[in-house]
Amino acid sequence: MNSFPVSENVANMHASSTLKAAQAAAALRDQGVDVIDLTVGEPDFDTPEFIKEYAxxxxxxxxxxxxxxxxxxxxxxSIAEFYSNRFAADFAPSEVVASCGGKQALFNAACTILNPDNELLIPKPYWVTFPEIGTFCRAKNVFIETEDTDFVLTAKQVKESITDKTKLLIINSPNNPTGRVIPHTEMRKIVEICAERNVYVLTDECYLFFAYPPAEVFSSASLPKELRDYVCVAGSFSKTYAMTGWRIGYTIANEEWSRAMVKLQSHSATHPTSFVQYACAKAMQNADESLKAVGTMLTEYERRKNMLIPALNEINGFKCSVPEGAFYAFVDVREMLGDKFKTSADVAEFMLRxxxxxxxxGAGFGADGFLRISYATSMENLENAVDGLKSIFNKTSTQIV
Ligand SMILES: Cc1ncc(COP(=O)(O)O)c(C=O)c1O
Incomplete structure (x- = not known):
């Protein structure tokens, strides 16, 4: 049989970069080795019981x-009412489209606006899926470097990157993988600059409530209408309410954009599971209970972060700033690169072996020289991991084998 003629749209996409590490870890596990997995991109908490009850x-x-x-x-x-109460956002229920997770929300939004050769602005480091969506839509991915501003995207950087071909900017704040949060004043400036140039903004708010004070929880859904008309918010229940397997998210966008997304979705997933929509609607109506559940998880993530970041900075060659949100530590290991380790992938491979x-x-996020360490795992796992890493790196270089 000839090889399968995969479509160009899909052939041009890359498989998830996290796959390689997961496969190497699985191979070690098969040999009976106890592997500590710090790649996880989902909460280690169960879905709150009251949401299960609603389902x-x-x-x-x-x-x-x-x-x-x-x-x-x-x-x-319920989404419109929740955002109105929590963020003083003012949009109609018809501007909400339920989707099968944040990922489908992002796909719906991008596929309904991007034409071939449109420029899609993607700040670096980015979540792995963003460039793949651009590639699938045959848009041109244009990356914005943000290291000069400590990985926090600024309006100035956006302004300098816009051309006549720019159609869409994708933002993710709180950010995976960096843990950075864009202050709301800057976010507003970014949208203003985009709106002036007729550029639309897709804001991935999948980690919306996971901001550690003093970082602020901000949703672009609360921007005034003339700005919000240029924005599509991609929301998700996955991380916030520990519901990754339920596959539910939503978009908040102007009526026309929403109608286009409904048209697209009516020919693909149709809609997310009906009783899951019901459970989420009830959870949004019971905002006090839902926000309390989020607060409990956030407190635990913060406790882990407070232990983990100083401990990582005690490891020779590791440099890690304090995350302002999400549940990832983003470690700069460029100091370690040279003869022994050519890339951060080599460092990761050594840590595993x-x-x-x-x-x-970090290469999969457009940040070679960095490692992403998830703390969506138990304190015990994190402490054991740190001990293990100290024992291999905190030696003189000749001792590192
Ligand atoms: C930045 C970001 N956006 C979106 C998603 C998609 O999540 P879901 O489709 O489960 O809502 C993820 C999941 O890892 C993510 O990290």
Missing amino acids: REGLAKGLTKYTSSAGMKTFQE VAHVVVTD
Whole structure:
């Protein structure tokens, strides 16, 4: 048989860069080695019990049939009401489209605006999926360097990157992988600059509530209408409410953009699971309980962060600033590169082989020389990982084998 003729759109995409590390870790595990996995991109908490109960209630009510492609009315209304109460945001329920996770929200938004050869602005480091979406849409990915501003995107950087071909900017704050948060005043300036040049902004708010004070929780859905008209917010229940497997998210965008996304979605996933939409609508209505659950998780992430970051900085060759949000430490290991380690991937490989600690290499995020370490895992795992890494790196260089 001839090899399968994969479409160009898909052939041009890259498989997830985290896959390689996961495979190497799995191979070691198969040999009976106890591997500490610090690659995880999902909460280690279970979904709050009251949300599970709402899903059971939805099932008991017989919510097992198709809903509208935009999602149930009650889902759209509950999102609008939640954002109105929490962020003083003012948008209509019809500007909300339910999707199968933040990922589908991002795909819906990008695929309904990008034409071939449009320029898609992507700040570096980026979440691995962003350039792949651009590639799939046959847009031209244009990267914005942000290291000069400590990986916090600025309006100035955006302004300097816009050309006549720029159509869309993708932003993720709080950020995966850097843990950086864009202050809301800067976010507003970014959208203003884009709106002036007729450039749209897709803001991935999948880690929305995971900002550690004094960093602020800010949603671009609360921008005034004339700016919000240029914005599509991609929201998700996955991380915030520890619901990664439920596959539910949403977009908040102007009516026309929303209608285009509904059209696209009506020919693909149709809508996310009906009783899951119901559970999420109820969770949004019960905002106090939902925000309390988020607060409990955030407190634990913060406790781990407070232990982990100083400990990582005690490892020779590791430089790590304090994350302002999300649940990742982004470690600069460029000081270690030279004869022994040519790239950060070599450092990651050494950590796995010798200390049995698996982390994600920064290259997949457009940041060669960095490692992403997830603290969505137990304190015990984190402490064991740090001990293991100290034992291999805090030796004289001749001792490192
Ligand atoms: C930055 C970012 N955006 C979006 C997603 C998608 O999450 P989901 O599709 O589960 O909502 C992820 C998941 O890792 C993420 O890290």
